Amino acid sequence: MNGISVKNLSYDYGGKPALNNVSFEIEAGSFCALLGPNGAGKSTLFNLLTRLFVPPQGQIEIAGHNLHTDPRAALAQLGIVFQQTTLDLDLTVYQNLSYFAALHGISGRQRSVRIEEVLDRLDIADRAKQKARTLNGGHRRRTEIARALLHKPAVLLLDEATVGLDAAARASITDHVHGLTDDGTTILWATHLADEVRPDDRLIVLHQAEILADGFARDLQKDTSLQEAFLAMTRANA
Numbered sequence: 001m002n003g004i005s006v007k008n009l010s011y012d013y014g015g016k017p018a019l020n021n022v023s024f025e026i027e028a029g030s031f032c033a034l035l036g037p038n039g040a041g042k043s044t045l046f047n048l049l050t051r052l053f054v055p056p057q058g059q060i061e062i063a064g065h066n067l068h069t070d071p072r073a074a075l076a077q078l079g080i081v082f083q084q085t086t087l088d089l090d091l092t093v094y095q096n097l098s099y100f101a102a103l104h105g106i107s108g109r110q111r112s113v114r115i116e117e118v119l120d121r122l123d124i125a126d127r128a129k130q131k132a133r134t135l136n137g138g139h140r141r142r143t144e145i146a147r148a149l150l151h152k153p154a155v156l157l158l159d160e161a162t163v164g165l166d167a168a169a170r171a172s173i174t175d176h177v178h179g180l181t182d183d184g185t186t187i188l189w190a191t192h193l194a195d196e197v198r199p200d201d202r203l204i205v206l207h208q209a210e211i212l213a214d215g216f217a218r219d220l221q222k223d224t225s226l227q228e229a230f231l232a233m234t235r236a237n238a
């Protein structure tokens with residue numbers, strides 16, 4: 001079964017295409033980077049995958065559930081980390097997660113067990129009692145990723161999750177997120193930074209509403225760096 005399946009997906013803003021007949025499949029339990037410059041269509045794709053937007057054309061399946069015909073089952077399998085931070089800065093890390101767990105109907109002992117599990121996964125158990133306001137950017141992001149995993153989603157979407165972080169925090173977040181596939185979670189990682197993609201990653205390059213390349217990063221970069229290959233690809237299609 002696929003983690004994510006997208007077929008012939010299109011979307012436009014007032015006639016200007018933001019996604020043009022896009023199709024791809026991501027195997028369950030794998031990490032896929034979605035690399036594209038600003039304006040490529042990444043956020044639009046995420047808004048469609050989370051059903052914030054309804055596509056005029058195309059089909060989306062999340063963990064085998066059709067998002068259009070069975071949205072409840074599909075969305076139950078989805079975790080998301082948006083580009084803009086959405087923590088309540090006046091609550092502690094634990095309280096932020098506890099509130100979210102309650103929204104998902106996770107209660108009682110199960111709630112504290114799950115919170116401990118996800119904090120451990122992101123190596124931030126020692127921050128549980130700290131107010132979110134006192135955390136650095138990297139730890140805030142890790143808290144949001146932990147929160148997105150509380151309901152054990154089969155698929156996790158991250159939209160430019162390292163925006164505004166320094167190089168060390170970016171590297172730590174990308175390491176942690178790669179590790180999340182260990183338990184079978186499917187990851188779609190949107191970025192405009194080629195250095196966040198590893199040679200063994202599945203890579204989809206999105207540019208001007210279309211998929212320019214889809215394969216393993218090592219094959220797409222060939223003898224050059226991925227950054228150079230990415231720039232050459234997007235320049236050639238400017």
Ligand SMILES: Nc1ncnc2c1ncn2[C@@H]1O[C@H](COP(=O)(O)OP(=O)(O)OP(=O)(O)O)[C@@H](O)[C@H]1O
Nearest residue numbers: 013017018036037038039040041042043044045192
């Ligand atoms: N609400 C909107 N109204 C009109 N055009 C929009 C709107 N949102 C996005 N666009 C346009 O659609 C195209 C795709 O934008 P989108 O935000 O999906 O790209 P992106 O890859 O996520 O870029 P970024 O990293 O800058 O967010 C761009 O040309 C953008 O200007």
